[in-house]
Amino acid sequence: MGFFWRRKKDDFVSLRLNEPAEAVPEPPPAPVQAPVEPPVETLKEEVVPSRSPFQSSVLGLNLSMEQLQAQEAALEQEFSARFRRAVAATRDSLSEKLDTLFAGRKQIDEELLEQLEEVLIAADIGVTTTLEILETVRRGIARKQINDLDALKHAIKTELLNILQASERQGVASELTVPESVAPYVMMIVGVNGVGKTTTIGKLAQRIKAEGNDVLICAADTFRAAASDQLAIWAERTGVPLIQQKQGTDPAAVLFDSLKAAKARGSEVLIVDTAGRLHNKSNLMAELEKMKRVAAREVEGAPHETLLVVDAVTGQNGLEQARQFLKVAGVTGIVLTKLDGTAKGGIAVAIAKELNLPIRYAGIGEKVDDLVVFDPQQYVNGLFGN
Numbered sequence: 001m002g003f004f005w006r007r008k009k010d011d012f013v014s015l016r017l018n019e020p021a022e023a024v025p026e027p028p029p030a031p032v033q034a035p036v037e038p039p040v041e042t043l044k045e046e047v048v049p050s051r052s053p054f055q056s057s058v059l060g061l062n063l064s065m066e067q068l069q070a071q072e073a074a075l076e077q078e079f080s081a082r083f084r085r086a087v088a089a090t091r092d093s094l095s096e097k098l099d100t101l102f103a104g105r106k107q108i109d110e111e112l113l114e115q116l117e118e119v120l121i122a123a124d125i126g127v128t129t130t131l132e133i134l135e136t137v138r139r140g141i142a143r144k145q146i147n148d149l150d151a152l153k154h155a156i157k158t159e160l161l162n163i164l165q166a167s168e169r170q171g172v173a174s175e176l177t178v179p180e181s182v183a184p185y186v187m188m189i190v191g192v193n194g195v196g197k198t199t200t201i202g203k204l205a206q207r208i209k210a211e212g213n214d215v216l217i218c219a220a221d222t223f224r225a226a227a228s229d230q231l232a233i234w235a236e237r238t239g240v241p242l243i244q245q246k247q248g249t250d251p252a253a254v255l256f257d258s259l260k261a262a263k264a265r266g267s268e269v270l271i272v273d274t275a276g277r278l279h280n281k282s283n284l285m286a287e288l289e290k291m292k293r294v295a296a297r298e299v300e301g302a303p304h305e306t307l308l309v310v311d312a313v314t315g316q317n318g319l320e321q322a323r324q325f326l327k328v329a330g331v332t333g334i335v336l337t338k339l340d341g342t343a344k345g346g347i348a349v350a351i352a353k354e355l356n357l358p359i360r361y362a363g364i365g366e367k368v369d370d371l372v373v374f375d376p377q378q379y380v381n382g383l384f385g386n
């Protein structure tokens with residue numbers, strides 16, 4: 001899978017400078033030597049094992065390039081295992097239903113297909129998407145390509161993967177497409193209240209910074225009194241500077257200040273928090289449009305990425321809210337949060353299909369490292385348990 005977020009094109013290995021020392025895995029222990037009777041004067045050191053000054057270096061100075069790369073791979077491995085756990089509830093629910101459906105049957109008939117339709121809709125895959133999947137399946141059956149239940153399951157998986165991969169190809173904004181000379185790279189985070197925007201910003205800031213980028217956060221949710229405080233806690237936790245102003249300030253003005261500050265400091269990435277709620281919806285949308293105009297005036301091509309945060313738990317309702325944002329906000333990708341809190345994780349497929357936008361990241365918990373790059377293959381494998 002590779003890097004989480006990377007704009008720089010040169011090869012480098014993340015030293016994870018920003019993580020606490022204990023989070024860096026120890027190198028494998030040296031092979032056990034034949035015990036040698038220690039001289040009396042070194043006995044004290046034996047109790048507290050002596051170490052090379054670099055042994056626990058946060059910089060990874062004690063590790064070879066291969067070991068550092070192995071650490072990166074292990075980290076990815078860990079994320080993929082946690083992602084699997086996050087979709088476990090959906091997998092259990094879906095697989096259980098499919099198994100019940102398939103139990104005692106030898107062949108595919110119309111009754112089975114109708115029940116299959118219900119199972120997919122219950123997993124929040126969405127009516128439109130489910131009907132399309134069923135149509136493909138029926139075609140496969142007619143052409144004798146799908147003859148048994150295994151083939152049927154395989155066809156569903158392939159179809160889900162195709163939908164997710166097709167959305168991935170839809171005009172995704174990628175940090176790699178913006179020249180490094182354009183700075184800061186501006187990411188706006190939008191979505192209705194409570195979906196997890198601020199939390200996602202904390203997580204994003206942490207990982208983008210950990211990959212060697214200078215990050216700045218802009219607190220442009222000036223509507224809610226506590227919004228800025230909440231963001232300040234995340235900023236402190238991740239050691240990322242924050243630009244904020246008092247409640248009620250025009251969000252576009254806070255953004256303007258932040259853009260200026262980012263340029264002055266030479267920040268590479270600016271992440272912008274926005275309000276999820278205003279007195280009325282048209283205000284909110286007008287405000288987002290104004291912010292976009294300000295960003296574009298100050299930095300070429302900004303905002304380079306506008307991520308719409310969708311709460312997986314709200315299912316089809318969330319999808320409806322998301323549509324409102326799409327009309328004005330120029331969304332380039334989705335962050336699907338709280339995937340860990342639902343058995344209806346099929347919503348990812350409905351979102352990809354119906355909004356025709358890639359899911360870039362998935363939130364899998366409330367902690368700072370509970371954010372993963374959304375990988376369609378991993379997701380589909382996670383749902384079907386392999």
Ligand SMILES: Nc1nc2c(ncn2[C@@H]2O[C@H](COP(=O)(O)OP(=O)(O)OP(=O)(O)O)[C@@H](O)[C@H]2O)c(=O)[nH]1
Nearest residue numbers: 193194195196197198199276337338363364365366
């Ligand atoms: N389980 C779980 N909880 C999450 C996740 N992301 C966010 N949350 C929780 O969702 C709640 C709302 O998150 P916020 O980040 O405050 O949401 P917001 O969109 O900024 O909300 P407003 O500022 O009110 O618009 C918090 O309790 C978060 O801890 C996730 O991926 N998994």
Ligand SMILES: [Mg+2]
Nearest residue numbers: 197198221227
């Ligand atoms: Mg917020």
